[in-house]
Amino acid sequence: MAELVGLAEGIATLVRDGDVVALEGFTHLIPVRAGQEIIRQGRRDLTLVRMTPDIIYDQLIGAGCASRLVFSWGGNPGVGSLHRFRDAVNNGWPAPLELDEHSHAGMANRYVAGASGLPFAVMRGYAGTDLFRHNANLATVTCPFTGEVLTAVPALRPDVTVIHAQRADRKGNVQMWGLTGVQKEAVLAADRSLVTVEEVVDTLDPRPDAVVLPGWVVTAVAVVPGGARPSYAQDYYDRDNDAYRAWDAISRDRDAFTAWLRTEVLDPVGS
Incomplete structure (x- = not known):
């Protein structure tokens, strides 16, 4: 049965320096808050894996967490390039980034x-x-x-996979629905897994369109309301398109990015 943990505890326990880490999600249910917790905890030399790395991977790369990226498409969806990603590849800032590109x-x-x-x-x-x-x-x-x-x-076998889902029950069974990608396969392929969810409920409602991950294949579950923002979680909140547009200007400049990282992730107001 999956263990119910806090987000900081889950990242501290499951994500280690040098790990192969997959944070999967396809247009929605992207584990943004978990990715930012990895940044806060200062993980380094990670091989980041994701089918479609977007702005959370830009943040992880810009924060110096990654040494390698395994991916098939990278960009700020609907806006343009990932500028921290480009800076790492083109200029080695803040560290060189090795690429393993696929379809x-x-x-x-x-x-x-x-x-x-x-x-x-x-x-x-x-x-x-x-x-x-x-x-x-x-x-x-x-x-x-x-x-x-x-x-x-x-085969891809991450050391740890992190995903976001709508809900889990108290036994750690996870339920997600909407536009899902390879989250299930990424969890099943990993040695360890952390699922952040919008809520924990006593009983999962039957949904014929839902993907269910049984608690015995999940290592830990953390309740993180809004954990996918600025992406969306179907039936919980919408995509914040303004945030994606704003990221383009923030990420273009190293100083602007560093200031954003400090105030919004490393030392946010009210933390």
């Missing part, structure tokens, strides 16, 4: 392989691209039945 399908297949206990996944993607010349984590494999040459991608 969405490649990332999803890697998570599925990890969740299935397999060493790699096989797919038809990447044919005709030059990624084979740039990424050592791509190979080809010949089907023993048809002779077809396919792409092989190694």
Whole structure:
């Protein structure tokens, strides 16, 4: 059964320097507050994994938490680039950032392989691209039945996966719905997992559209209302589009970013 913990305790216990850390969420249910707690606790040399890194990954990279990024698309959705990400890649500030780039399908297949206990996944993607010349984590494999040459991608097995969901019960069973991505697979592939939720309830309401993670596959659950803001949590709050637009100006300048990080994350008013 998953343990109910506070957010700071969960991050302190589960996320360690040098870990491979996945913070997954697809357009909503993005674990923003958990990512900021990782920054507050000063984690370093992390390999960050996510199918679609957006502004929380920009913050983690700009804060110096990451040395490597495994991803398939990165940007400030609906706005533009991730400027702290670009600064790390182009200028090594605040630290150099190694990249392991894949397609969405490649990332999803890697998570599925990890969740299935397999060493790699096989797919038809990447044919005709030059990624084979740039990424050592791509190979080809010949089907023993048809002779077809396919792409092989190694399994993703994070040390810890962090996701956000709408609710959990007191036994640690987690329920999420709406536009979900690879959260389930990312949790199942990981050695440890932390799920932040909007609320804990006595009984999960039956929902035919919901994804349920049983408490025995989750390490810990933390109640963090608003934990996905400025992304959204369906049926709880909407996406804060102004915050995404504002991030573009904040993140373009190192001094503006450093000031924002200090006042909003490291030493927020009222903390």
